[in-house]
Amino acid sequence: MLPELDPLLHSQLRLQIMSLLAGISSAEFNFLLEETGATRGNVSVQIKKLSEAGYIKVSKSFGESYPLTTCNITDKGLKAFDTYVENISKYLDRKKE
Amino acid sequence: MENQITEQESLQIIRGMINRAKINLSEGSIFYLIWGWAVLLAVVAQYLMLTIFVTEYHWVVWPALMTLGAVVSILAGRKQSKKQKYVTFVDHTMGFLWGGFVIFLFAILLLSSQIGWVNTYLLIIGLYGLGTFVSGGVLRFRPLIIGGVVSLILAFGGILAHNSITDFTQVLLMLGASIICSYLIPGYLLRAKGNAHAA
Numbered sequence: 001m002l003p004e005l006d007p008l009l010h011s012q013l014r015l016q017i018m019s020l021l022a023g024i025s026s027a028e029f030n031f032l033l034e035e036t037g038a039t040r041g042n043v044s045v046q047i048k049k050l051s052e053a054g055y056i057k058v059s060k061s062f063g064e065s066y067p068l069t070t071c072n073i074t075d076k077g078l079k080a081f082d083t084y085v086e087n088i089s090k091y092l093d094r095k096k097e
Numbered sequence: 098m099e100n101q102i103t104e105q106e107s108l109q110i111i112r113g114m115i116n117r118a119k120i121n122l123s124e125g126s127i128f129y130l131i132w133g134w135a136v137l138l139a140v141v142a143q144y145l146m147l148t149i150f151v152t153e154y155h156w157v158v159w160p161a162l163m164t165l166g167a168v169v170s171i172l173a174g175r176k177q178s179k180k181q182k183y184v185t186f187v188d189h190t191m192g193f194l195w196g197g198f199v200i201f202l203f204a205i206l207l208l209s210s211q212i213g214w215v216n217t218y219l220l221i222i223g224l225y226g227l228g229t230f231v232s233g234g235v236l237r238f239r240p241l242i243i244g245g246v247v248s249l250i251l252a253f254g255g256i257l258a259h260n261s262i263t264d265f266t267q268v269l270l271m272l273g274a275s276i277i278c279s280y281l282i283p284g285y286l287l288r289a290k291g292n293a294h295a296a
Contacts, residue, residue: 005104012102012110019114025189027118031182035117085111091104 005091008053009084013038014046018081021056021073029069047071055080118183122236123291125191127173129229129241129284133276135166140273147266190235198228215259218268222275223252229279240286244279251275 009015016036021027033043050056055077059070073081102110139162146155202224209217230245251271255262262268 010102015107015110016114019111020117023116024118025184025186027183088104088107092108
């Protein structure tokens with residue numbers, strides 16, 4: 001039987017955000033915005049969901065004269081992401097058979 | 098609204114997004130060049146003040162040029178962090194490495210009155226070597242690794258041949274050689290590699 005895919009990660013924008021954060025130490029909100037190509041509101045909502053699940057940590061600070069939002073993936077998030085990638089591979093392997 | 102995706106699309110998203118952040122070699126090289134030139138200028142100035150101009154204030158060049166180096170580095174770091182909207186694991190590792198380097202450098206300087214300036218400089222050469230050796234490994238950049246090895250050999254050789262060092266200017270020349278090999282040459286090569294990548 002195939003494992004269930006994490007519903008929090010099995011969504012285009014949230015998966016984009018998690019994939020971006022998995023490869024780096026931390027990223028500013030604007031980097032996520034530019035790379036995903038999504039709207040500011042949509043990225044904000046998905047970041048909030050990931051943060052509430054404990055998958056990412058959101059820090060707010062002040063830049064030169066503007067508020068700065070920085071995100072980084074947590075250990076829990078990285079583990080969930082690894083499990084998701086593993087499960088996706090199992091699904092695709094099964095399809096090939 | 099959330100887009101439903103297939104497993105195949107998931108994999109494509111992961112492949113497309115992961116490792117999107119690039120390590121900017123060219124911008125990282127600026128710190129090797131700032132400190133390379135600051136230390137080399139201090140070495141040359143102190144050497145000249147010891148051998149030609151002969152003054153007891155030969156040490157003054159160090160706090161002056163190191164302060165200047167720190168100010169320029171902070172400004173360069175600020176400029177970079179404004180441009181770069183993410184921190185890679187390499188940046189993170191480098192921050193810890195050079196942070197630890199500065200702390201230990203101060204520890205060596207605090208000990209200088211007890212161990213003498215020849216030993217102090219030898220330890221600093223070793224510390225330069227360690228810093229560039231590790232950062233070369235992290236960046237997978239061979240000239241930095243080689244430069245680090247050269248400085249480590251100079252420090253180790255200096256410690257072994259400690260009794261042969263009869264004049265302070267000898268260790269000053271060793272420090273000059275160390276900074277050229279482990280900071281300046283790799284710094285320029287790193288910048289050239291970064292520019293070639295960006296082109």
